[in-house]
Amino acid sequence: PDACAIAAARARQAQLTKPPGSLARLEEIALFFAGWQGVERPMLERGRALIFAGNHGVAVHGVSAFPPEVTAQMVANFAAGGAAINALATLADLEIRVLPIELDRPTADFTRAPATTEAECLAALSIGAEAVEPGLHAIILGEMGIGNSTAAAALAARSFGGAVSDWVGPGTGLDRDGVERKTQVVADALAFHADAPHSPFDTLCRVGGREIAAMAGAVLRARQLGIPVILDGFISCAAVAPLAAATPAIVDHCLAGHCSAEPGHGLLLEKLGLEPLLRLGMRLGEGSGAAVATLIVRAALATHAQMATFAEAGVSSRA
Amino acid sequence: PDACAIAAARARQAQLTKPPGSLARLEEIALFFAGWQGVERPMLERGRALIFAGNHGVAVHGVSAFPPEVTAQMVANFAAGGAAINALATLADLEIRVLPIELDRPTADFTRAPATTEAECLAALSIGAEAVEPGLHAIILGEMGIGNSTAAAALAARSFGGAVSDWVGPGTGLDRDGVERKTQVVADALAFHADAPHSPFDTLCRVGGREIAAMAGAVLRARQLGIPVILDGFISCAAVAPLAAATPAIVDHCLAGHCSAEPGHGLLLEKLGLEPLLRLGMRLGEGSGAAVATLIVRAALATHAQMATFAEAGVSSRA
Known part of the structure; x- marks a missing residue:
């Protein structure tokens, strides 16, 4: 981030017609964007929501409340404009790009093989990287993939350790038996891959998935x-978990849009050192929470750019 | 609220292409609006931000970090479009109405007299009531008034009891000595009015203020x-505190936009039984937190109205 731009933005904030610090998190967001964009008054005219989709071999174990064909059906729904992310991205004035990745070739069941080969994982990382181009003001990350909260739990557990059950939750709506089954599946996967290398790339290959690797590629x-x-x-955060466990600063350019209802998400945000903008109990994925959080970012940038200074407005500063 | 409209909206939500309940608070907001507007798909085309302003005799005790002339200066800033609420209301597509009420006649110093006479308080209640008209889809409440967090603390304390210090905070930025002085001022006020009647109207007259009474009138x-x-x-919530202490259901048509950094606000929201939409540490007033919260309401109404159903999108429901 550009320290000069942050200092200029901070100096501007001190002159705006409000008690110092009274916009709190909104002021922090404006400084964050000033630093990364390298300007005193950051913008969000070109924001892009990237929604990656992939299918998961681990779904054979009944770890989702929905059948695997829903991944492709929802991709069609995104294209037709009927999903939550469509309504939210329109409201937040974000361009949507939906990138399904080989939906007819699910990953391998990672309880008994690596989810993806190195070549498959690299291909997905590249798809994510290529979806980000110079001149964008922000990227909103989202995903669709029946079974991917199981992959996310495995990624988080293999990256940060702790009890498997701390990372496993109901996802789209498993009942208690389902969560128990899912926990066993994740434990089996961790055991199967226990002796394999623990580099970020190995973890991503072994217990990730294509849409997950694509999100990691986009972040990089x-x-x-x-x-x-x-x-x-939870899933977009799990995509960066292997990298962040090795290199915590890799998320310095990331904001946590929200904390979802998935129980492992709060813990994962702690491990990533990120404080979420919103806590609305959402658990839909598709980038929906990040799109709602974009509205908060817009509030931060609008006040920062548009407010009058004490001098411009003829308002007395502190007594 | 209209139970049929809520039932229709709930039935619609169950058909939308998302796991049941996965939009959580957004779904609750849509049901809340459906109930009050009496329609299956509520709207927010005509939203109005009402910003009432008033001056406070109690400011003579040095209970604010800013001098009293700032109230009128900020009203001019609202008119010129330079304040935070201008940027936020534009972003949230809200009409702004700024209603300064007799700024050249501050209320009486309520440590030694009622802040307003009954006639003055009624006049302010009427100004608030008249600012709300049939056909509006929502009202956003805001205020400006140097010294009014002292009045708010007194209102909350006289309405809900508890330790005075629990209700007093730094407002626009008092230091520790200032907060101690402010606490004593509120304690003095409560003692002075201790034997007077405790009806909502008496409390509003004695330790309120014109912009505060106007907010109460608008809510009614x-x-x-x-x-x-x-x-x-804190101040908009304190405006309804006397009424809510007597009749808790009076806030059933109200959403708490946010929880501010003012320490008494969280406690006051608890007493009002309201769960805030946002916790961003904001403490600016002017309706700024409510305007940011309006963006969340828009997200709720947009997803509710625009999403496709499972049948429309050809998406399989649960396994």
């Missing part, structure tokens, strides 16, 4: 280009 | 008309 490319990223829920 | 009129209200910070 955004970092190269200095573009802020708004993360969505 | 909105209730008569079935128009949802989005409350802002």
Whole structure:
């Protein structure tokens, strides 16, 4: 981030017609964007919501409340404009790009093989990286993939350790038996891969998935280009977990859009050192929480850019 | 609220292409608006931010970090479009109405007299009521008034009891000595009025203020008309505290936009039985928190109205 731009933005905030610090988190967001965009008054004219989709071999174990064909059906729904992310991205004035990745080739069941080969994982990382281009003001990350909260739990557990049950939740709506089954599946996967290397790339290959690797690729490319990223829920955060466990600063250009109802998400945000903008109990994915959080970012940038200073408005400062 | 409209809206939500309940608070907001507007798909095309302003005799005790002339200066800033609420109301597509009430006649110093006479208080209640008209889809409440967090603390304390210090905070930025002085001022006021009647109207007259009474009037009129209200910070909530202490259901048509950094606000929201939409540490007033919360309401109404159903989108429901 650009320290000069942050200092200029901070100096501006001190002159705006409000008690110092009274916009709190909104002021922090404006400084964050000023730093990454390298300007005193950051913008969000070109924001893009990237929704990656993939299918998961682990779904054979009944770890989701929905059948696997829903991934492709929802991709069609995104294209037709009928999903939550369509309504939210329109409201937040975000361009939507939906990138389904080989939906007819689910990953391998990662309880007995790596989810993806290195080549498959690299291909997905590249798809994510190529979806981010210079000149964008922010990237909103989202995903669709029946079974991917199981992959996310495995990624978080393999990256940050702790009890498997702390990372496993109901996802789209498993009952208690389902959550128990899912917990066993994740434990089996961790055991199967226990002796394999624990590098970020190995973890991503072994217990990730294509849409997950694509999100990681998008985060890395955004970092190269200095573009802020708004993360969505448990799965988008799990996509960066292997990298962040090795290199915590990799999420410095990321905002946590929200804390979802998925029980592991709060813990994962703690591990990532991110304080979510919203806590609305949402648990839909698709980038929906990040899109709602974009509205908060817009509030931050609008007040920062548009408010009058004490001098401009002829308002007395403190007594 | 209209139980049939709520039932219709709930039935619609069950058909939308998302796991049941996965939009959580957004779904609750849509049902809340459906109930008050009496329609399956509520709207927010005609939203109005009402910003009432008044001056406070109690400011002579040095209970604010800013001098009293700032009230009128900020009203001019609202008119010129330079304040935070201007940027936020534009973003949230709200009409702004700024209603300064006799700024050249501050209320009486309520440590030694009622802040307003009954006639003055009624006049202010009427100004608030008249600012709300049939056909509005929502009202956003805000205020400006140097010294009014002292009045708010007194209102909350006289309405709900408890330790005076629990209700007093730094407002626009008092230091520790200032907060101690302010606490003593509130304690003095409560002692002075201790033997007077404790009806909502008496409390509002004695330790309120014109912009505060106007907010109470707007809330009451909105209730008569079935128009949802989005409350802002500590002061807007304190405006309804005397009424809510006597009649808790009076806030049933109100959403708490946010929980501010003012320490008494969280406690006051608890007493009002309201769960805030946002916790961003804001403490600016002017309706700024409520305007940001309006963006969340828009997200709720947009998803509710625009999403496709499972049948429309050809998406399989649960396994």
